[in-house]
Amino acid sequence: MEETIKSVYDGVLNGDQARVEAAVRMAIDAGVAPAKVLKDGLIEAMAEVGGRFERQEYFVPEMLVAARAMQAGLALLKPLLVEGDIKASGKIVLGTVKGDLHDIGKSLVQMMLEGAGFEVVDLGTDVPPAKFAEVARATNADIVGLSALLTTTMQSMAPATVASQTRIGGNPTAVALGLAKALLAQGKAREAEPVLDGIKDGPELAAAEKLRPLARYLIASGSVEDVAGADTPAAHFFRAARVLKEGSVIAALEEMLAVLRKDKRYRDGEARLVSLGLLELLDDADPQKREYLNKLASVLF
Numbered sequence: 001m002e003e004t005i006k007s008v009y010d011g012v013l014n015g016d017q018a019r020v021e022a023a024v025r026m027a028i029d030a031g032v033a034p035a036k037v038l039k040d041g042l043i044e045a046m047a048e049v050g051g052r053f054e055r056q057e058y059f060v061p062e063m064l065v066a067a068r069a070m071q072a073g074l075a076l077l078k079p080l081l082v083e084g085d086i087k088a089s090g091k092i093v094l095g096t097v098k099g100d101l102h103d104i105g106k107s108l109v110q111m112m113l114e115g116a117g118f119e120v121v122d123l124g125t126d127v128p129p130a131k132f133a134e135v136a137r138a139t140n141a142d143i144v145g146l147s148a149l150l151t152t153t154m155q156s157m158a159p160a161t162v163a164s165q166t167r168i169g170g171n172p173t174a175v176a177l178g179l180a181k182a183l184l185a186q187g188k189a190r191e192a193e194p195v196l197d198g199i200k201d202g203p204e205l206a207a208a209e210k211l212r213p214l215a216r217y218l219i220a221s222g223s224v225e226d227v228a229g230a231d232t233p234a235a236h237f238f239r240a241a242r243v244l245k246e247g248s249v250i251a252a253l254e255e256m257l258a259v260l261r262k263d264k265r266y267r268d269g270e271a272r273l274v275s276l277g278l279l280e281l282l283d284d285a286d287p288q289k290r291e292y293l294n295k296l297a298s299v300l301f
């Protein structure tokens, strides 16, 4: 690592703002590319800060001073990263979602977007879902950008996406469906349900209707641990919900197929709906989808 970059890196790691500023200036003066100072110096150091926090070698105060040192370095790099007098290529409303205070990555994204000619309306941190929608409409924005760094606050992305529907992406129902599928594939049915409920029209409605019984079933089956070992339809339902929560759509489908094979009464009922919902989670291009479609067809008809 170059000497000045190493100094930027160590400065962030030690939360030494003055050292970071001096080292960034030296690197720029020595002709080091600003993107390199950013990536190898500031971002690398912050990744190491995160690792140390995880290993309980650093705590919140160390993380905080490191963040301040990084922000000081970013401020110096900003004019070099955001260049020229380019005509706005679009307007983007940007913010960190409710409950989340992390904003370094968001500021970096803002710089990059401004550098690429976007006009950015920054809402700051801890932004409630409705605020994104309100400002996007008021400013006639083309894009809404959500930032979240905590697994807990990622959940706020779902309601924010629904609230801003008219503005997100080119096809809001497709975005909402993609989000709902991703949440369901991780077994996060409680978060997926409001997203599915927000899909009221569009070509994605049919898929959303297949996924709703699955979401309902996953929510309801969280409390039937006592049947977990049994070979009854209820036990298979429960295991399907559990393996889905562990992240395996295929294993969940196998459990549901077992229910369908076991008891004819389920073939017109809930197991059929849940299985179709699970199948919907597989990508159309996924060869396993065809295989499971065939398996389902052989059980159902």
Ligand code: B12
Pocket: 043, 046, 047, 048, 049, 050, 051, 053, 054, 060, 063, 064, 067, 094, 099, 100, 101, 102, 103, 104, 105, 106, 108, 109, 144, 145, 146, 147, 148, 149, 150, 151, 152
């Ligand atoms: C700095 C930091 C803090 C600072 C934040 C200061 C600030 N002003 O932002 C402080 C000290 C306040 C903090 C607090 C907490 N933190 Co913190 N923090 C970090 C740390 C070390 C670095 C984050 C960072 O700035 N990275 C550098 C930037 C450049 O990267 P980035 O944020 O990922 O952004 C990039 C992309 O994600 C993306 N991006 C980001 N936003 C957006 C938006 C759009 C639209 C797009 C397109 C792209 C995009 O582009 C960016 C550039 O590449 C991370 C560890 C890590 N390695 O991420 C932990 C981390 C995020 N924090 C963590 C935790 C647990 C907390 C606390 C709960 C700790 C506590 N017990 O209090 C609190 C929560 C406070 C809150 N309510 O938000 C955990 C989260 C774990 C988890 N799974 O949820 C992490 C991962 C640390 C760890 N390894 O355990 N934290």
